[in-house]
Amino acid sequence: xxxxxxxxxxxxxxxxxxxxxxxxxxxxxxxxxxxxxxxxxxxxxxxxxxxxxxxxxxxxxxxxxxxxxxxxxxxxxxxxxxxxxxxxxxxxxxxxxxxxxxxxxxxxxxxxxxxxxxxxxxxxxxxxxxxxxxxxxxxxxxxxxxxxxxxxxxxxxxxxxxxxxxxxxxxxxxxxxxxxxxxxxxxxxxxxxxxxxxxxxxxxxxxxxxxxxxx
Amino acid sequence: xxxxxxxxxxxxxxxxxxxxxxxxxxxxxxxxxxxxxxxxxxxxxxxxxxxxxxxxxxxxxxxxxxxxxxxxxxxxx
Numbered sequence: 001x002x003x004x005x006x007x008x009x010x011x012x013x014x015x016x017x018x019x020x021x022x023x024x025x026x027x028x029x030x031x032x033x034x035x036x037x038x039x040x041x042x043x044x045x046x047x048x049x050x051x052x053x054x055x056x057x058x059x060x061x062x063x064x065x066x067x068x069x070x071x072x073x074x075x076x077x078x079x080x081x082x083x084x085x086x087x088x089x090x091x092x093x094x095x096x097x098x099x100x101x102x103x104x105x106x107x108x109x110x111x112x113x114x115x116x117x118x119x120x121x122x123x124x125x126x127x128x129x130x131x132x133x134x135x136x137x138x139x140x141x142x143x144x145x146x147x148x149x150x151x152x153x154x155x156x157x158x159x160x161x162x163x164x165x166x167x168x169x170x171x172x173x174x175x176x177x178x179x180x181x182x183x184x185x186x187x188x189x190x191x192x193x194x195x196x197x198x199x200x201x202x203x204x205x206x207x208x209x210x211x212x213x214x215x
Numbered sequence: 216x217x218x219x220x221x222x223x224x225x226x227x228x229x230x231x232x233x234x235x236x237x238x239x240x241x242x243x244x245x246x247x248x249x250x251x252x253x254x255x256x257x258x259x260x261x262x263x264x265x266x267x268x269x270x271x272x273x274x275x276x277x278x279x280x281x282x283x284x285x286x287x288x289x290x291x292x
Contacts, residue, residue: 025281028281110222110223124217125217168266171266
């Protein structure tokens with residue numbers, strides 16, 4: 001845990017205890033959407049997910065005195081959330097085993113195998129159709145391109161989607177994500193890798209110079 | 216190292232989650248392979264573009280009810 005994160009967390013906790021509602025709402029603003037999507041993975045409806053998240057916030061405030069800074073505050077909040085979501089998921093008698101929620105599932109190639117030379121090629125498993133340079137990033141980062149990134153993330157399986165959002169959009173560390181979602185380092189990395197690979201693929205299709213995906 | 220294997224290892228490479236020997240063989244491959252160098256650059260760009268997205272805003276209803284949760288907690292704290 002970076003000391004700076006802990007210092008910020010302790011400052012925030014002091015503000016909450018002092019009754020700073022704006023500080024609380026800023027925290028809610030930061031985590032709420034992600035909490036709703038994660039809760040929804042354990043329970044059958046969006047309405048129940050909302051109840052779970054609300055209950056989690058009540059639990060967070062009640063338990064604030066017990067926060068010891070052994071993890072980051074947001075990790076600790078997600079642990080509370082996931083525990084409540086699991087209990088509620090069981091009560092709603094969902095038959096999905098919780099372990100499978102974060103399991104990466106069957107192997108999938110990061111890049112279409114057709115892009116590589118086959119066993120009969122001059123250099124098997126080396127690029128047949130190599131990627132090209134995308135050009136300066138300042139030009140890439142248009143509203144339109146970012147909309148494609150958002151779309152590609154939205155289309156991911158929920159477990160890949162939440163991991164890439166936490167890591168690459170919200171800047172959580174790998175340790176924070178593993179701890180928050182109770183998943184192994186390896187599973188976390190596989191989910192992140194698949195997510196990033198698919199988003200890259202979507203961008204490549206969009207940015208292709210032949211423009212077959214422009215509209 | 217070959218290109219098809221390298222694209223599966225990029226996240227582990229970027230996370231520093233691999234043995235020194237494997238890292239060295241990726242570095243050696245990148246030094247001579249333009250395709251993989253572009254791939255790595257595209258991957259890094261993908262990560263940075265994702266970082267430019269914003270989290271969804273919360274609904275006014277949730278905002279109201281959580282404000283109330285906070286004020287109720289303050290009364291009992």
